[in-house]
Amino acid sequence: MSRIYERLSTAILEGKIDRMPNLVQRALDQGLPPKDILDKGMVPGMDEVGARFRRGDMFVPEVIRSADAMQAGLGVLRPRLSESGVELLGKIVLGTVKGDLHDIGKNLVGMMCEGAGFEVIDLGFNIEPDAFIVAIKEHQPAVVGMSALLTTTMRAMGYTINAIREAGLQDQVKIMVGGAPVDAEFAERIGADGYGSNAPAGVELAKQLVGAV
Ligand code: B1M
Numbered sequence: 444m445s446r447i448y449e450r451l452s453t454a455i456l457e458g459k460i461d462r463m464p465n466l467v468q469r470a471l472d473q474g475l476p477p478k479d480i481l482d483k484g485m486v487p488g489m490d491e492v493g494a495r496f497r498r499g500d501m502f503v504p505e506v507i508r509s510a511d512a513m514q515a516g517l518g519v520l521r522p523r524l525s526e527s528g529v530e531l532l533g534k535i536v537l538g539t540v541k542g543d544l545h546d547i548g549k550n551l552v553g554m555m556c557e558g559a560g561f562e563v564i565d566l567g568f569n570i571e572p573d574a575f576i577v578a579i580k581e582h583q584p585a586v587v588g589m590s591a592l593l594t595t596t597m598r599a600m601g602y603t604i605n606a607i608r609e610a611g612l613q614d615q616v617k618i619m620v621g622g623a624p625v626d627a628e629f630a631e632r633i634g635a636d637g638y639g640s641n642a643p644a645g646v647e648l649a650k651q652l653v654g655a656v
Pocket residue numbers: 503542543544545546547548549551552587588589590591592593594595619620621622623624638639640641642643645
């Protein structure tokens with residue numbers, strides 16, 4: 444395997460944001476296929492970040508640096524991926540539900556999903572059910588992800604799912620939820636398709652929901 448893949452993976456793991464664009468450019472200059480640069484170099488780095496975060500061997504600030512390194516590399520790689528007609532895993536519309544201003548965990552989920560190969564449309568925080576519906580119609584995502592950090596706002600996830608159902612859109616998208624007060628039982632009760640306990644689990648779930656694993 445090309446040594447450059449290992450270097451890309453390590454640079455992501457170590458959060459070397461400034462080094463990534465150069466490394467990706469060097470890999471492209473060597474004639475390596477953009478999809479291999481992603482799958483053999485960058486994604487394994489991000490997978491390892493997820494594994495370490497789950498084990499408690501990496502913490503939020505380090506994960507954010509790694510995700511930023513991934514983004515820096517994707518900045519160079521993305522145009523080449525689309526030129527070569529590589530299909531990303533699908534689109535995810537993501538937002539923190541109405542009434543809730545917490546977005547750190549949601550951002551982490553978004554960055555890691557992007558790192559895994561999804562196109563993420565991040566609506567932000569305090570997102571009304573209607574705004575989710577508008578985004579589903581506009582972007583046609585495979586997955587809608589909702590985050591809530593307050594026991595008072597987790598109910599808004601249920602309202603949002605109801606609104607999506609009433610708009611006749613539930614068959615078009617899979618819905619995943621997460622956030623500290625949420626659990627699998629609650630997710631099932633409100634009719635979500637799945638629950639992610641943390642960002643790596645959210646990524647795995649999103650992959651399952653689009654049939655990528
Ligand atoms: Co607030 N806050 N906060 N807060 N805040 C909590 C959540 C709280 C637990 C603190 C406490 O009292 N101990 C408490 C909630 C209590 C409850 O509801 N039971 C609380 C409160 C009460 C409040 C206010 C009401 C305080 C007030 O004004 N009186 C207020 C509410 C504002 C509002 O939202 N309307 C408020 C405000 C704020 C700040 C704005 C100051 C700030 C948010 C800044 C921001 O997000 N940009 C803030 C913060 C920072 C926190 C704590 C300290 C940290 C949250 C965080 O970012 N964690 C939090 C206490 C705590 O958790 N220790 C607290 C790190 C983040 C990486 O984890 O978000 O859980 P988390 O995300 C995880 C998983 O949950 C999961 O993956 C992430 C990564 O592993 N995940 C998903 C999250 N979303 C997912 C989606 C998925 C899948 C996985 O799929 C779609």
